Amino acid sequence: MTVYSGPVFEMAVNQFNVIANYLEIPMDERDRLLMPKRAITVSCPIHKDDGTVAVFEGYRVQHHLTLGPTKGGTRFAPTVDIGEIGALAIWMSWKCALVGLPYGGAKGGVNVDLGRLSKRELEALSRRYMQEMIPFVGPHTDVMAPDMGTNEQVMAWFMDTYSMYQGQTVTEIVTGKPVSSGGTLGRREATGRGVAYLSKRVMKEAGICMGDATAVVQGFGNVGSYAALELYNAGVKIIAVSDHTGALHCATGLDVPALMKHTSIHGSIAGFSVELAFDPAAILLLPCTVLIPAAMERVIDREVAERLQCRILAEGANGPTTPDADVVLDHRKDEIFVIPDILCNSGGVVVSYFEWVQDLQQLFWEESEVTRREYEILDRAFTQMVARASADHVAHRTAAMAIGVEKVRAAKNTRGLFP
Template sequence: MIDRFNIAADILKLDESIRQRLQRPEKQIVVNFSIVLDNGKEQNFEGYRIIHNTALGPSKGGIRYDTAVNLEEVKALAAWMTWKSAVTGIPFGGAKGGIICDPSTHSKRELEKITRAYTKSLSDIFGPQKDVPAPDMGTGPDEMGWLMDEFSQLHGRIVHGVVTGKHLHAGGSLGRVEATGKGVSIITLLALEKLKLRPAGSTVAVQGFGNVGIHSALFLYEKGLKVLAVSDVSEALYNPDGINIPELILYYNLNNKSIKGYPNSVTIKHEELLLLEVDVLIPAAKEDVITRQNAHEVKAKIIVEGANGPVSSDADAILEANNVLVIPDILANAGGVTVSYFEWLQNTLVEKWGVNQVNRQLENILEKSFETVFRTVKKYNVSPRIASYILALQKVAETQSVKEVALTAENYKQN
């Protein structure tokens, strides 16, 4: 991320002090807390909350539960949230949080205790106008509901807007579960249109069959694209005639959330999926799957980044030289934070939107963002990735500068 940040900052000729401000988080909070496990023993946990930037509004970002959670990872993910919100024009800053734990080894009662203890430790950080968490790896609507309830108890009133990704009955939004995948599919269709390719009959490969991959594949299948390949951690599947995605989803749900053994396809190597001759490749699994080692072998016309950071910076120039259109993560997978904003807005306004309204608003925001990015591509003669960073940095830097001038003036008056 830093390499791309620096290229955009150089183009904008950002002042060094502003550049450093935007690279560093505003706050880094490390918390330690203990809970009593079901067996009566006490266990200590370490958690983090990084507030990267609040120039555009309250900070926004998920909380992950994983044994690999670390401070540097959380800092990077918080910055990603800042740029995603800025590119889409959402009035949020960026944040991220995490707890070092393996949720699969804890009972539901223990996970509730962990969530409530973490919330209590950060009760002065969270708030609808301050910092708004959301689900991430290892967390979901249950954890968000516990967080909201604990925060509400601490503040003596129900505060629905302190967190997003909640169950519908607790103030969640329709369309939130599928939002990131829906956003990826919207961006994919816009990218196809940019290259004058018709959706019907266009081919796609999807790496990753979690929430993002499933919904991306399903929405694109419904739009007439032929999904030639999908993969999860267990297996990579290929069918030259196209995979029936609704059928595969049914199989996945009945097969312990795994595509392994799905009959109407052949098995290929995971790395082969990335190099298939398709119109669209959607890496929706993990970071750095396309690097300088394999970028020259990529045959897709378009890469739409469903995951964060699936293309390493050392692959950018290779893909660009080979005329591969890469739609970057901070635009491609921003559907999740966009519908999180809708949930927060509904909570704030005490409203309830129908799913059609949510989807219309999502399409509207992403289409406008896509158009703005490509106007910036033309203006600066850069890739869509660098154009996205230029837009985000410019917006945050200008707002940051105005706020700092106002703060300086206020301090001067007081003195």
């Protein structure tokens, strides 16, 4: 029996089992590697603007603390449950280990429809959630970050709430903060920049000219928008984008800076253009050089994988591709180069690590230094993944996850089992 359930957690388990079989991990070691160390469920009551009290359920899952504190985002969304949060924490562990960060994985969230909250109510919920988490988090225990439905402002509220209870400012308790509150230059753009950087590396190695390339971005939030902007600035035509309000398609390329300006004002792509409106369900199947799913989990299933018309699949979201789709993509590996999520979107946690280090040292870097170090780490992990996949004749996802799982397993075996 387990408290974790649902399709997202089952997907994480299935992926791990593939890796465990590939690495020939003994059965009696597998649960210790897979199952999270700690799961917290809290009630978050707040006063609504109309004077009533509403209670929201919040979660935090810490997968392992073998390599250092846990690290992971906090999402506010109506789909959040303990199974989804558990899966995301597990994926974060493999991601951190793959890119060589001294972290275990964590994830948190609150089940809430943000469209029903005022800004004051959002602040109250953010502060109450952090207040409930104080016994379980800390700069050397669990460091929070933004995710879907949260942003720099929410992180500032988290940091302030924790600091008030400690009696001193503790900037290193969260990452993804505003620069004015101890954040780092380049953090907001980091995940999207990493997606674009790795996509450009694959195109360069494949001999694809940027000026001839096209890209489709599903999910025009923080990750998707900055990935689109980086590719646009490199000369790639962004022919389609989508978000929760709809989709836009232009064969000659969208004006990405203008679209980002529109979304910063209006909160979505809705209203940008009536003429360019497109079916959001069809956006993944458009012919393109680079396809970036940067929205939700499980959007590419077996049927979609069979119909993809991209040359590079750059997974900006966590878990966008199901295990059944992976089987199809493995058969199509000569047609589609997959950059798996645990590498492709790892730029965010890499720069979060830089932010944490800068906060601990109270010594801050220039943005050029942050970006240079991010790309160095991504390059190293990419090279290791491709070499492993080639040597063992396995899929890129298998190679990337195997590297991460091996590092966590080695650390656990070296430290032993206490008591």
